[in-house]
Structures are given as C-alpha cells and as structure tokens.
Amino acid sequence: MRVLAIHERSVPISRYQDPVLPSGGLTTSIVAIETDATRDGRTVVGYGFASIGRFAQGGLIRERFAPRLLAADPRDYTDGDGNLDPSRAWTVMMRGEKPGGHGERCVAVGTLDMALWDAAAKAGGLPLHRFLAESLGGRARPMPAVPVYAGGGYPYPQDDVARLGDEMRRLADLGYSRAKIKIGSAPLAQDVKRIDAAQRALPHGGALAVDAMNAYALDEALEAAAALSPLGLWWLEDVCDPLAFDELSAVAAAYPRPIAAGEALFSVAEAKLLDQHGGLRRDRDILLFDPAHCYGLPGYLRIVEALEASGWPRAAFWPHGGHLFTLHVAAALGLGGAEVNPLCFRPFGGLSDGAAPMGGRAAPPESAGIGFETRAELAALFRSLG
Amino acid sequence: MRVLAIHERSVPISRYQDPVLPSGGLTTSIVAIETDATRDGRTVVGYGFASIGRFAQGGLIRERFAPRLLAADPRDYTDGDGNLDPSRAWTVMMRGEKPGGHGERCVAVGTLDMALWDAAAKAGGLPLHRFLAESLGGRARPMPAVPVYAGGGYPYPQDDVARLGDEMRRLADLGYSRAKIKIGSAPLAQDVKRIDAAQRALPHGGALAVDAMNAYALDEALEAAAALSPLGLWWLEDVCDPLAFDELSAVAAAYPRPIAAGEALFSVAEAKLLDQHGGLRRDRDILLFDPAHCYGLPGYLRIVEALEASGWPRAAFWPHGGHLFTLHVAAALGLGGAEVNPLCFRPFGGLSDGAAPMGGRAAPPESAGIGFETRAELAALFRSLG
Numbered sequence: 001m002r003v004l005a006i007h008e009r010s011v012p013i014s015r016y017q018d019p020v021l022p023s024g025g026l027t028t029s030i031v032a033i034e035t036d037a038t039r040d041g042r043t044v045v046g047y048g049f050a051s052i053g054r055f056a057q058g059g060l061i062r063e064r065f066a067p068r069l070l071a072a073d074p075r076d077y078t079d080g081d082g083n084l085d086p087s088r089a090w091t092v093m094m095r096g097e098k099p100g101g102h103g104e105r106c107v108a109v110g111t112l113d114m115a116l117w118d119a120a121a122k123a124g125g126l127p128l129h130r131f132l133a134e135s136l137g138g139r140a141r142p143m144p145a146v147p148v149y150a151g152g153g154y155p156y157p158q159d160d161v162a163r164l165g166d167e168m169r170r171l172a173d174l175g176y177s178r179a180k181i182k183i184g185s186a187p188l189a190q191d192v193k194r195i196d197a198a199q200r201a202l203p204h205g206g207a208l209a210v211d212a213m214n215a216y217a218l219d220e221a222l223e224a225a226a227a228l229s230p231l232g233l234w235w236l237e238d239v240c241d242p243l244a245f246d247e248l249s250a251v252a253a254a255y256p257r258p259i260a261a262g263e264a265l266f267s268v269a270e271a272k273l274l275d276q277h278g279g280l281r282r283d284r285d286i287l288l289f290d291p292a293h294c295y296g297l298p299g300y301l302r303i304v305e306a307l308e309a310s311g312w313p314r315a316a317f318w319p320h321g322g323h324l325f326t327l328h329v330a331a332a333l334g335l336g337g338a339e340v341n342p343l344c345f346r347p348f349g350g351l352s353d354g355a356a357p358m359g360g361r362a363a364p365p366e367s368a369g370i371g372f373e374t375r376a377e378l379a380a381l382f383r384s385l386g
Numbered sequence: 387m388r389v390l391a392i393h394e395r396s397v398p399i400s401r402y403q404d405p406v407l408p409s410g411g412l413t414t415s416i417v418a419i420e421t422d423a424t425r426d427g428r429t430v431v432g433y434g435f436a437s438i439g440r441f442a443q444g445g446l447i448r449e450r451f452a453p454r455l456l457a458a459d460p461r462d463y464t465d466g467d468g469n470l471d472p473s474r475a476w477t478v479m480m481r482g483e484k485p486g487g488h489g490e491r492c493v494a495v496g497t498l499d500m501a502l503w504d505a506a507a508k509a510g511g512l513p514l515h516r517f518l519a520e521s522l523g524g525r526a527r528p529m530p531a532v533p534v535y536a537g538g539g540y541p542y543p544q545d546d547v548a549r550l551g552d553e554m555r556r557l558a559d560l561g562y563s564r565a566k567i568k569i570g571s572a573p574l575a576q577d578v579k580r581i582d583a584a585q586r587a588l589p590h591g592g593a594l595a596v597d598a599m600n601a602y603a604l605d606e607a608l609e610a611a612a613a614l615s616p617l618g619l620w621w622l623e624d625v626c627d628p629l630a631f632d633e634l635s636a637v638a639a640a641y642p643r644p645i646a647a648g649e650a651l652f653s654v655a656e657a658k659l660l661d662q663h664g665g666l667r668r669d670r671d672i673l674l675f676d677p678a679h680c681y682g683l684p685g686y687l688r689i690v691e692a693l694e695a696s697g698w699p700r701a702a703f704w705p706h707g708g709h710l711f712t713l714h715v716a717a718a719l720g721l722g723g724a725e726v727n728p729l730c731f732r733p734f735g736g737l738s739d740g741a742a743p744m745g746g747r748a749a750p751p752e753s754a755g756i757g758f759e760t761r762a763e764l765a766a767l768f769r770s771l772g
Contacts, residue, residue, distance in 0.1 A: 003474030010449070024482045055482055059445005061394070096410045098440055099600040100628035100650030181511035214485040241485035247663065264486030269629035276632065277663060 001076040001084045001123060005034040006112070007385040010056035010132075015154040017167075017343040022157075026057040028348070029108075030114045031066075031116040032385040035084065037123045041242070046119025047372050050111040052321055052345045060108035067091045069112065083340070084123060086116040090298040106295045113296025114325050114370070122369035129312035129364045132297075132332035139301065141314065141334025145361035146181075149172070149209065149234075151339045151349075153181025153198060161185075161260060166345065168201035174319040174342050175356035177206035178234065184215030188227055195231055203361040207234035214238045214264060215341045218247045225255040233287050235260040243270070247278025260286035263320045266294050268302040275310055282312050286336070290320040291329050306331060322349040324371055327364045347377035387431075387472045387509060390461040391420040392452040392498070393771040394444035397511055401540040403553075408543075413442040414551045416733070417452075418771040419501040421470065423509045424752070432505025432767040433758050434444040435742055436497040437679060437706055438731045451479045453499065468736060470509060472502040476684040488548050488653035492681045499682025500711050500756070509753040514711075518683075518718035523685065527700060528721025531747035533621060534622075534682060535595065536560070537708045537725045537735075539567025546572075547583045548682075553729065554587035560728050561742040563592035564620065570601030574613055593620035600624045600741040602634045602771035621646040629656070635665025646672035649706040652680050654688040661696055668697050672722070674708040677715050708735045713750045724748075733763035 008031045014023040019325065029050040037044040050057045060335050069077065069092055076307050077089035093109050123130035133142040150171040156163040162180065171179050181189040191210075194284040210233055216224060221239045228236055234256040240265035252259055261278060267269055271289065287307065291300035302315060315336040319326045322341030330338040340362065341349025351357075351367045352374035365371030373379045394417045398628045400409040423430040455463070455478055461473035479495050480735065507517035519528040520711075536557040542549040549565065557565050566637055567578040567584050577596075596619055602610060607625045614622055621644040626633040628650035646663060651657055651761040657675065673693065677686035688704060701722040705712045708727030716724040719745065728733025731745050738751045738760035751757030759765045 047431055054487070055447075055450060059443075059447075061445075062443060098650065101492075103487030103492070103652075104446065104490035106487075106489070108402075130389065173416070203553055241655055243488075243659060266486065266487055266489075268554055268626055269630070273629060273631065273659065274760065276473070276661075 001078055001080055002035055002036045003069050003077070006022070006061075006070060008058055008061050009385060010058045011381070013052065013345050013348065015053075015344050017346065020101040020305065021172070024301055028052065029056040029061060029111050030382060030385060031115050031384060032059060033112070033119050035119050035123070037084070037119075040126055044119050044123045046115035046117070046369070048114030048116075048124065049348055051107050052323065052341070052348060054107065057104060057108035058109060060105055061111060064105070065108050065112055068093050068095055073137075076128035085122040086113060086115065086120050087298050089116050090296060094295075099333070102270060106266040107293050110292040110294065110296040110299070111163060113298065114292055115299060118369040124336060125368050126172045126370060127364060127366050128328040128370050129331040131193070132328065136332065139305070140332050143331055143334050145363040146177070146327055146330045146335070146359070147337030147360055148205070148327075148340045148357050148362045149178035149180060149337065150176035151180050151341045152344050153194075153343070155182060155185055157193075159339045161193055162196055165197040165201045165336060168198045169175055171342060172203050172206070173200065175358070176340070176342065177203050177360055178209075180211055180237070180339070181316065182213055183210045183224075184212035185258065186223055193228060193259060195228070195233070199231075206288040209237060209260065211237040212239050214242055216240050216330060218244075218250060221247060222254055224249050229255055229257065233257060236260070236261055237286075237288065244355040245279070249277065249301050252279035252281065253269065258284045258286055260288050260318070261272065262292060263288040267299065268306050271303040272306055275307055275312070280289055282316065284297070285316065286319045287312065287317045289317070291326060292321055297329060298330070322353070324364060324375075327351070327362060329366050347381060350375070387464055387468055388422045389419055389455050389463070391701050392447075392456060393418040393420070394447050394452065395771060397503055397767070398446045399438065399731050401439075401730050403732065410556055412439065414438065415442040415444050415447060416771060417447060417497055417501050419505050420496070423470070423505075425509055425511055427438070429503050429527055430509045432501035432503070432508065432755070434497045434500030434502075434504060435678075435734055437493050438709065438727070438734060440493065443490060443494035443497060446491055447497060448670050449591070450491070451494050451498055452480050453718040453766055454481055455661075470502065470506040472499060472506050473684050474680060475502050475637060483705050488656060491732035492652040492685065496678040496680065496682040496685070499684065503683060504755040504758070505610040508608070511754050513718040513750060513752050513754060514714040514756050518714065520741045522718065526718050526731050527619070529717055529720050531744070531749040532563070532713055532716045532721070533723030533746055534713075534726045534743050534748045535566060535593070535672065535723065536562035537566050538732070539565065539580075541571055541580075545581055551583040551587045554584045554655065557728060558587065558589050560574060561744070562726070562728065563746055564595070566591070566597055566600055566623070568723070569596045569610075570598035572671050574610055578613060578617070581614070581619070585617075586727050595620040595646065598625050600626060600628055602626050604636060607633060607637045608640055611637050615641055615643065619643060623647070623672075623674065624649055625748060631659060631663035631665070635663065638665040638667065644670045644672055646674050648703070649674040649676060651675065653685065654692050657689040658692055661698070663692055668699070668702065671702065671721060673703045674706045675703070677712060678707055683715065686715070710737070710750060710761075713737070713748060714756060728748075732769060733761060736761070
C-alpha cells in the first residue's frame with residue numbers, strides 16, 4: 001500500500017453556530033491522503049483535519065511533513081503484509097525532528113496521522129475503533145459506547161446570558177445532559193450568572209463544567225476558585241497559563257472539586273511535567289490532552305501510557321476535540337469519555353448526522369474508517385479536496 | 387512609517403563548511419520587510435532569518451504572521467513620532483495567539499521580529515546595539531564588545547577526529563580561543579577522544595564546551611557526566627530532553643562543573659520551569675535561550691527579566707545562534723557572551739567579513755541596522771528577495 005498524493009487546504013472555523021459572530025479568525029487544515037489501495041471497488045482515501053480552536057497548519061504540512069511521507073519507501077510505512085501502518089508512517093514523518101518545541105508541528109503531524117488512520121481502517125474494512133482495538137492489542141481497552149458531554153458556551157457579544165441559556169436548552173434537546181461552557185473573559189460576577197443560567201437550562205441530573213481558557217493570572221484564578229467552589233461544577237478547566245504548574249498547584253490546593261488540564265500541552269514531556277508539578281489529584285482530576293494536537297495517536301498513546309504508569313486511571317482522560325476521531329480513540333482505549341461539539345466548529349464537531357447520545361453515551365459510527373462520510377456537510381468538504 | 391511588503395523564501399543550510407556533507411535537510415527562512423521610510427536616499431528594508439539548526443517557517447510567516455502585520459493600522463506598530471516600534475509590531479503579530487504550544491510559531495515570529503529591528507535601527511540611522519540601548523533605556527546594559535566562542539564541531543562521517551582537530555585549529559587561526567563541539571551521537575569513548583583532540587587543538591588558555599544535543603537518556607547522561615567531569619570542560623550542554631527537568635536536575639547533582647541549558651526552550655513559561663525544576667546553579671550554569679527562536683527580542687527580554695528577578699545574573703546568558711543579531715543583543719543587554727558560527731550555517735553564521743575577535747571579544751558592526759550588509763554573501767542572498 002502506497003501513499004500516492006496528499007491534498008490540503010485551509011478553511012475558516014467558528015466557535016459559534018451563528019456564522020455572523022466573529023470568532024478570532026480561527027482556521028483549520030483539511031487533508032486527503034490518496035492511496036493506491038482499493039476496497040469494494042473504490043480507491044482508499046483517508047481524511048483528517050487539524051486544530052479545533054487554533055489555526056491551520058498548511059505550511060508545515062506542505063513543506064515538511066507531507067513531503068517526508070511522499071518521498072519515503074512504502075516499506076517504511078507498511079507492515080509485513082504491505083498494509084499501511086500509521087505508527088510506522090509517524091516515525092517517517094518525525095525523521096530529523098529535534099527534541100523540544102512542541103507547538104504547531106504537533107498539530108500538523110496530528111492532522112496527517114488522523115488521515116492515515118482513516119485510510120488504514122478503510123483499507124482494513126473496519127470502523128476505526130475496531131481497527132485500533134485489533135492493531136493496538138493489549139494496549140486497547142475497547143468499550144461499545146463512550147460517555148460524552150457537549151462543548152460550547154462561548155460568550156455571545158449580545159444578550160449573552162439569554163443566548164447561553166438557549167444554547168444549553170438546545171443541547172439538552174439534542175440529548176446532552178452534560179455540557180461545558182467558557183468563562184474567564186468576563187468579570188467573575190458575570191461568569192457566575194452565566195454558570196447559573198447554564199446549570200438551570202440543563203436537565204435534572206446533568207452536569208456543567210467550565211473552561212477558563214487559560215485566561216487567569218494566579219490571583220484571579222484563586223478568586224475564581226473560591227467563588228466557584230460552592231457551585232457544584234463538574235470540573236474547572238484551564239485556569240491559568242498551561243505551563244504555570246506552580247499556579248495550577250496553588251489552585252488545586254484551594255479548590256476541592258475536580259480540575260481539568262492538558263488541552264494546551266502537546267507532548268509526553270509536558271504531560272510528565274504537569275503530573276510532577278501541577279498538583280493534580282489522580283482520584284478526581286481530568287486530563288484533556290487532544291490526540292489530534294499531540295502529534296496524533298502515537299503521541300497521545302505515549303501520554304496515556306506514561307501517566308498510567310505513574311498512577312493515573314484511563315477514566316481520567318477526556319480528550320478535547322469534540323469530533324468523531326476522538327470518539328473512536330476514547331472507545332478503543334477505554335477512556336473516561338469524550339467531548340462532542342454538536343453546534344460549534346461546524347462541520348467538524350459532533351456525531352454522525354442524526355445520531356444522538358443515549359443515556360449520556362455515544363457510539364462511534366460503524367462505517368469503515370473514522371466515518372466522516374456519515375456527516376454530509378463534512379463529507380462534501382473533504383470531497384472538494386479532489 | 388508603514389510596512390509595505392514582506393518577502394520570504396526558504397533556503398537550505400548546513401552544519402558543515404563542506405557542502406558535500408549531508409546535514410539532515412535543514413532549512414531556514416529569509417525575510418525582507420519593505421517599508422515606506424527612506425534613509426540617505428534609500429528605502430529602508432529590514433532583513434531577518436529563522437532557525438539555525440531547525441527548519442524554515444515559510445508557511446507560518448506567509449499564512450499567519452506577515453498578514454497580521456500587513457493588515458494592521460500603522461498606528462498600531464509605530465511610536466508617537468511615527469517610527470516603527472518592533473515591540474508594538476510584536477503585539478500585532480501575537481494577536482489571537484493562544485497560550486501554550488511554544489514551537490515553530492515562536493521561530494516564525496522571531497524571524498519577522500529580527501527584520502523589524504533591522505528596519506527600525508536602519509530608519510534611526512543606528513547600529514542595532516546602539517538603537518536597542520536607546521530604545522530599551524534602563525533595561526539595557528550596553529557593553530562595547532562581547533565575549534564570544536566559536537560553535538561547530540559536528541561529527542564528520544569520515545576521519546572524524548582528525549577533521550575535528552583541523553576545524554579547531556582553523557578556528558584558533560581565526561582568533562577563537564574558546565569553542566564548542568557536539569557530542570552524544572557517538573559512543574562515549576569516541577566522544578572522549580574527540581574532546582581530547584579538540585582541547586589539544588585550541589590555544590593555551592582556551593576553553594572547550596560540549597553540546598550533547600539532547601541525545602542522552604538519564605542513565606547515559608549520568609555516565610557521560612561521570613566520564614566528562616575530570617576533563618575540565620567549559621560547560622556541558624543539552625544533556626537530556628529539553629523538558630526532562632528531573633533528569634537535568636539529577637545530572638546537575640552529579641556534575642560539579644558548569645551545565646548549559648535552554649537552547650530548545652522557547653518561552654518564558656518554559657524558562658521559569660527550567661529555573662524552578664532543572665536543578666541549575668545560578669553561580670555557574672549557562673542559559674542558552676536564542677532570541678530569534680523565543681518569539682524574537684520581546685520574548686527573549688521576558689525570559690532574561692524573569693530569570694534575573696529570580697536571581698540569575700545576566701552574565702549567565704550566552705544566547706545560541708552564532709550570528710550578528712545575537713551579537714547586537716548580547717552587546718545591548720550586557721549578557722555573558724554570544725556564540726559565533728564562523729564556519730557553519732553559511733552564510734548566516736559569523737562576524738562581518740574580515741572581522742575577528744580580539745582578546746576573546748567581538749564588537750557588533752557599526753553600520754545601521756544589524757549589519758547583514760557587512761557580509762557579502764549574506765547581503766546578496768537577502769537582496770535576491772527583491
């Protein structure tokens with residue numbers, strides 16, 4: 001099996017369902033990896049995309065990582081039977097990369113890695129979660145359906161609290177009893193109002209997490225921790241700079257309920273530092289590392305296994321991302337759960353068209369590969385890559 | 387003063403003077419920032435380049451950072467008199483960037499930042515080190531000439547020890563009594579032979595540092611520390627993964643002579659972690675942060691000032707890079723010294739054509755800007771950007 005061509009394009013994305021609202025000029029990269037394999041009479045093409053919430057990586061993909069794959073001997077990225085082996089392809093992409101500097105390139109590699117897994121699972125005729133369970137062997141812990149929550153709740157420039165309540169009711173109607181909203185950009189008193197409105201809008205028995213998007217300085221983080229402690233939040237996320245582990249540790253000492261961290265850490269080296277110096281508690285805290293941002297699944301597996309070796313349960317991992325790829329990964333590895341973005345980052349976030357969580361869980365699609373084709377708008381976007 | 391156009395191109399670079407030797411496919415980006423200012427009848431154009439030792443950043447420059455500068459209102463990147471203010475331009479470039487993920491983009495921003503300082507100093511009719519001393523005011527500590535050492539000593543695929551000795555003698559002939567060579571890719575016994583050959587080739591009273599290029603696992607690092615302790619090395623650099631601070635700390639506890647670190651850390655957040663957890667000793671150890679890799683001079687200043695506030699002397703800073711920009715920065719800030727790459731990373735490394743260190747020190751050029759024009763081959767390369 002051979003990689004014949006890699007197509008790539010940058011596309012805008014938005015935090016909001018309403019395309020009129022400005023969203024910081026966010027972009028992402030879409031890629032299609034064309035192979036010489038066929039399955040059921042069709043050429044196997046793998047699809048992937050880059051960051052949800054940061055920026056496209058077209059330059060690094062075109063100039064550094066795709067050329068390494070295209071120039072490689074196919075024996076370097078296939079297994080003994082000639083099938084595409086994404087773990088070996090990952091080693092090809094990382095040739096000559098230096099230690100340190102875990103930003104941007106980790107997303108570029110993760111983008112291509114996602115498409116490589118899609119292609120490999122399609123060629124094998126399996127949905128990705130089953131393909132992973134087979135190919136990872138004892139490293140997998142397959143489960144049929146994944147606990148999920150809905151991500152969203154970005155501040156609205158107008159009628160913020162009312163629109164946030166509407167959004168949460170919409171998510172509840174879609175079957176989500178657990179959700180996460182953003183805080184940290186408004187004054188704390190306003191964020192407490194937002195939290196109250198969101199909690200009221202979710203169904204009885206639901207849970208609300210909040211994400212401060214790394215906005216707080218230490219004093220603000222401690223003030224927020226004190227104000228939010230009594231509110232019964234599911235978790236408090238990204239309270240300070242992602243590498244300010246002493247600050248995170250101080251917040252953890254002051255905030256008894258769960259804290260979530262790791263969305264903006266991209267390597268096993270940073271994950272170990274978080275574990276060693278972040279003051280997190282293995283009995284309750286949440287790890288958000290995003291497989292697509294952490295050099296793809298091979299990089300993510302290193303993080304999961306390094307932290308597992310130091311005593312973290314897999315149930316602590318709830319990967320950021322909110323799309324079908326993370327759902328497959330969570331199902332195959334037996335993680336705590338996964339984010340789903342039903343309304344934002346369209347057309348990338350969310351489950352298959354028409355699918356909804358049942359009893360707080362969602363199953364990944366059973367079509368071959370990741371199943372991006374089960375989302376009509378996303379499938380059309382990928383097909384436009386040619 | 388207004389930025390009119392930004393030109394950019396990727397070019398190959400080599401660790402070796404001999405262009406035949408393979409050098410890992412390294413590349414760098416060159417940029418020219420064209421302004422509407424004139425000085426002495428000529429348009430002011432600022433020049434910069436990216437990584438020395440990693441890869442080009444053309445995609446991030448073209449797709450993310452140059453467009454922000456070009457789209458900005460000039461009042462956002464000029465001072466009250468309408469002169470280009472690189473610190474304000476830096477804020478424009480960093481608009482919307484998220485915390486965390488300090489790789490690649492830090493070099494892309496640093497590349498443009500270098501060219502912005504070149505343009506600003508040229509427009510002011512001053513060599514950069516004097517322009518910085520004026521514009522930074524009390525944050526500067528100007529000194530007329532900078533202690534320097536020659537970087538080089540990469541392993542040769544054939545006749546390694548003999549060619550290394552020749553290279554060190556060549557550096558000594560060029561006026562360098564201090565040099566640094568690479569270790570870590572050969573077995574330790576071979577590296578000890580290389581060190582011995584290099585030390586013998588340097589003049590009496592010289593000093594040799596060694597750079598392990600982050601190659602060692604902990605047990606290898608401790609073994610190397612034990613073997614190298616008696617050799618009287620100036621410093622031992624980059625002994626393990628740049629973020630493995632517990633490993634670095636173990637090496638520091640076992641190695642009494644100076645240790646150097648920080649070349650592969652790119653942000654003030656990582657610098658603080660190195661300081662807090664790396665076990666380094668403020669009375670002897672060396673900090674290698676590279677201004678062009680750490681989001682440019684504004685990012686580098688944050689690192690210098692954060693570590694100074696925690697007790698580090700400026701004399702501990704010996705920035706990586708080996709070119710004229712770092713020489714100006716070291717002269718303006720009163721740092722310990724600077725690397726110079728007289729033979730490698732041509733045409734970027736080294737002093738002005740014909741210049742040589744005197745008594746272990748080198749002065750930055752006195753032409754306006756960084757003075758890349760004092761290097762004929764480099765000036766021609768920049769001019770080719772059009």
